[in-house]
Amino acid sequence: AQKVTQAQTEISVVEKEDVTLDCVYETRDTTYYLFWYKQPPSGELVFLIRRNSFDEQNEISGRYSWNFQKSTSSFNFTITASQVVDSAVYFCALSGRGGSQGNLIFGKGTKLSVKP
Amino acid sequence: NAGVTQTPKFRILKIGQSMTLQCAQDMNHNYMYWYRQDPGMGLKLIYYSVGAGITDKGEVPNGYNVSRSTTEDFPLRLELAAPSQTSVYFCASSYSQGANTQYFGPGTRLTVL
16 A cells, blocks of 8 residues: 655744655555645645656755655655745655556645744 | 636535535646545545546545536535535646646635534
């Protein structure tokens, strides 16, 4: 069965600190996809990144970076120089290739509070 | 470009009442999904559809029904509302499964009293 674990329920940092959100996944598929979504206080879900299981290159987008390590089944998300606008709940999600396995399995989310 | 739209934004129901949550997408996506989000939990899949006329159960389908008569619309029906169905409901769509990113609507906050 597929599973996503986000062990950090809540994190609080002061603006300009770096913060890493952890995501550990379980799957028996050899082809799978990992996602991060952001849910700001307004409630909508915003897509941040998708990574497939064959691409272990780290990704950087501005202040955001993602570290995918198949050896530890982890897909961690780092925000550098955090800002108040980064305050949100962040979800990690996993999907297989297709059929019922192609649906998204979400972690429970990590609530990030960035204080000025 | 509207993306995925949901109506209503908020609704309060009494126990035993019925209602339909509306969802529409204008991206010509084949796949559509309904999720519920309970406090402190991630999203759980209720139903999904791989195209017009084809639907399937997700992880938590009990108490809900869906239909998909067009590519654009995917309504979710609650027949006999119960307090356990108090939640935020999200509709999403994607071109395909697996690799394809799901795009979410703004959500419907439902309270059953």
